[in-house]
Amino acid sequence: xxxxxxxxxxxxxxxxxxxxxxxxxxxxxxxxxxxxxxxxxxxxxxxxxxxxxxxxxxxxxxxxxxxxxxxxxxxxxxxxxxxxxxxxxxxxxxxxxxxxxxxxxxxxxxxxxxxxxxxxxxxxxxxxxxxxxxxxxxxxxxxxx
Amino acid sequence: xxxxxxxxxxxxxxxxxxxxxxxxxxxxxxxxxxxxxxxxxxxxxxxxxxxxxxxxxxxxxxxxxxxxxxxxxxxxxxxxxxxxxxxxxxxxxxxxxxxxxxxxxxx
Numbered sequence: 001x002x003x004x005x006x007x008x009x010x011x012x013x014x015x016x017x018x019x020x021x022x023x024x025x026x027x028x029x030x031x032x033x034x035x036x037x038x039x040x041x042x043x044x045x046x047x048x049x050x051x052x053x054x055x056x057x058x059x060x061x062x063x064x065x066x067x068x069x070x071x072x073x074x075x076x077x078x079x080x081x082x083x084x085x086x087x088x089x090x091x092x093x094x095x096x097x098x099x100x101x102x103x104x105x106x107x108x109x110x111x112x113x114x115x116x117x118x119x120x121x122x123x124x125x126x127x128x129x130x131x132x133x134x135x136x137x138x139x140x141x142x143x144x145x
Numbered sequence: 146x147x148x149x150x151x152x153x154x155x156x157x158x159x160x161x162x163x164x165x166x167x168x169x170x171x172x173x174x175x176x177x178x179x180x181x182x183x184x185x186x187x188x189x190x191x192x193x194x195x196x197x198x199x200x201x202x203x204x205x206x207x208x209x210x211x212x213x214x215x216x217x218x219x220x221x222x223x224x225x226x227x228x229x230x231x232x233x234x235x236x237x238x239x240x241x242x243x244x245x246x247x248x249x250x251x252x
Contacts, residue, residue: 011229013236019247027246037242108243110236 010113021075021099021106028078028097039065045072053082075099082112153222156201161186162194166203169217176212 017024027033029045039053049069057063064084071079079096093114100107157163165180177195181188195215198204202221207214 011232011236013233013240015240015244017244017247023247023250024243027243027250033246033250036246038239108240110240112232112236 010111012109012111014107014109016102016105016107018105020104021101024099024106024108025075025078029072043067043069045069045074045078047072051080070094071096152201153203156197156203159194161190162198165191165194166198166217169204169215170219174207174214174216176214178212180215 027037029043031041031043034041034043039055041053042051043049044051047069051067051069053065053067055063055065066083067080069078069080071077077096077098079094082093082095093112096111096113098109098111100109157166161184165184168180168183169175177188177192180195181191184191184194195204195206199206199215203218204215205218207216
């Protein structure tokens with residue numbers, strides 16, 4: 001599992017907070033709190049729930065992110081799809097927020113993995129394709145340096 | 146999302162096209178004929194894929210006599226690399242706001 005994550009092209013941001021996981025979980029899952037640090041939303045902590053995150057519209061983007069809740073493990077893991085842009089051209093991605101107790105605080109890890117919407121065959125297929133492509137690309141880039 | 150990402154993702158989403166591009170990255174400049182031998186599709190199909198890659202700025206062509214040579218343009222991938230750094234910056238700023246919120250929740 002970890003090996004797959006490492007080999008897939010993704011964005012990872014980690015930060016340690018001096019707060020217990022239960023408190024951070026509330027900030028990640030209660031709509032009025034989500035709005036304070038992320039975006040306006042109609043989130044519900046229910047697997048399969050579809051919701052929107054809404055930012056200020058920008059040129060070429062209406063500011064709406066379409067999401068679906070994938071994983072809810074209270075105080076530990078929250079995962080949802082993150083799909084922005086015009087339906088046909090959108091870059092679809094999955095955001096996973098994980099909480100790990102660390103001393104009196106919590107390590108919060110955000111991983112966002114991107115793949116193309118039109119590789120609909122299945123998620124694994126898309127993941128494999130990108131993993132393969134970026135592995136190759138990284139080899140080439142390393143050689144170019 | 147800026148358009149450059151859409152074009153690159155769309156262009157490289159096709160496995161045959163991606164294989165052609167990877168081959169040019171790996172082995173350097175190639176003719177259409179040489180690419181066709183290993184692509185597993187017809188020469189017109191390879192030419193069509195090269196046309197799409199060229200439009201996306203991912204390959205460059207060079208005419209020499211009757212042959213056209215294609216090479217990969219890695220610089221065209223910069224927007225993809227930018228996408229990850231943009232998202233990293235986005236989440237770092239969001240985490241700053243989360244940190245502020247968590248402090249306020251104590252009060």
